[in-house]
Amino acid sequence: MNADRIIRxxxxxxxxxxxxxxxxxxxxxxxxxxxxxxxxxxGETLIVESHRASSAERWTKLVDVRLIAVVSVQEGKNxxxx
Numbered sequence: 888m889n890a891d892r893i894i895r896x897x898x899x900x901x902x903x904x905x906x907x908x909x910x911x912x913x914x915x916x917x918x919x920x921x922x923x924x925x926x927x928x929x930g931e932t933l934i935v936e937s938h939r940a941s942s943a944e945r946w947t948k949l950v951d952v953r954l955i956a957v958v959s960v961q962e963g964k965n966x967x968x969x
Contacts (some may be wrong), residue, residue, distance in 0.1 A: 888952055888956070889930075889951075892958065893907075893926055893955075896918075897921045897924055897926075898918070902921045903960050904918060905918050905959060905960045905961060906958070906959045906961070907933070908955070908958070909954050909956055910956040916933075921939070925929060926952070930952070931951060931953065932951065932952065933952055934949055935947070935950065950959070
């Protein structure tokens with residue numbers, strides 16, 4: 888995967904949430920708000936801020952773009968694109 892594809896998804900109007908999948912890992916990363924995600928200047932790191940709606944707990948996920956196998960764009964509410 889390359890950073891340009893992720894950047895295009897983050898800048899899309901209207902924005903559609905997407906899920907980042909990795910080869911060999913079970914933990915996928917949901918990007919559901921473009922204001923809480925960005926590609927670092929090096930083009931190799933996706934940073935996703937996350938929070939739990941029921942609390943003030945927040946955390947940051949750092950993703951090596953080179954390890955991304957597939958990005959699934961969601962259509963509407965929780966429907967993956969075909």
